[in-house]
Amino acid sequence: MLAAGTRVIKGQTSPWLRATCCKRNKQSCAAQTSSRLDIAAAQSAPLDALTYVELWHAAIRAGRIEQAGELFHRQASLWGTPSQHVYTRIISQLLKVRPKRGVPQRRLAYQLWRELHSCHGTRLDVASVRAGVSACAHAGKMHEAEQLIGWARSRGMRGMLNAYNRLLAVYAGRGDMAAVKRVYKQLKEQRYLPDLGSSGAVQVTWNILVWGYAHAGDLATAKAVLGEAEDHGFKPDAWTWSSLLHACAKVGDPLPASATAPLVSAHAYAALVDGYMRAGNVPAAERAAQRLSLEAGLPPNAVVFNTLIRGYCKLGMWGQARAMQ
DSSP states (O other), X not given: OOXXXXXXXXXXXXXXXXXXXXXSOHHHHHHHHHHHHHHHHHHTOOOOHHHXXXXXXXXXXXXXXXXHHHHHHXXXXXXOSOOHHHHHHHHHHHHTSOGGGHHHHHHHHHXXXXXXXXXXXXXXXXXXHHHHHHHHHHTTOHHHHHHHHHHHHHTTOOOOHHHHHHHHHHHHHHTOHHHHHHHHHXXXXXXXXXXXXXXXXXXXXXXXXXXXXXXXXXXXXXXXXXXXXXXXXXOOOHHHHHHHHHHHHHHTOXXXXXXXXXXXXXXXXXXXXHHHHHTTOHHHHHHHHHHHHHTSOOOOOHHHHHHHHHHHHHTTOHHHHHHTO
């Protein structure tokens, strides 16, 4: 008898195992299912393709990556080559794993991408290309990722902005601004920019560009990119300001004109405070903290004041730090 609250997936075999995979509590699902994986293998249960999908999905959540790969390949050997949708699903799930456990997951994701490419070749759809770019980027195979985007572009595929964003994020994180400029140029050539469209993906693109240039120390280009984005209707959010204002304050560079208006969130003010503190400009940091309530009308915020206190401590200003408690 199944426990209350379980939902059985339609199928002819192993209903008890698939029901376990569909419990509402996902953590309980992962733990219980992973504990039964060995039981299923020992009993040589006649599992159908849908059951295998639920099993490797649960194994990934449980952190049993090696078994997830074995189950996926067992599914392929019994039920034939998986569809592109199934491949992209497992690759996506693997790449969502937390970074501290992400190395084996990313290796498996890249391995599965190579299998997907080998099996489906020139029939790859947009979702498969995006999954392939993400898998390559996470594995550090940037040349392969760019080649894949070029292949998709040559076939007139659209909907590739998220793939470009993955490239931008990796290159910006490495400080490879020459590569960022190259991808930025491609985005304009493909008319993904400056049109904001209806997707938040373009917002992510502008934020990555501002963040990348700001943290590379190229504040002039970061401000120019922000100005171009604002001219086309882009509204800076907390991430935009956190990147740009922190970098400006840290090096003592003048803030953008739009930064004189009330900022969008307490986190943006905290970024400004932190930047000034790192530059040793305590009066400016204190004024930035006061702007939170004077300009934005926001109540005292723990993020801003904790940032201010940490700055006092690092500068050896114990009295001021103590007074803020």
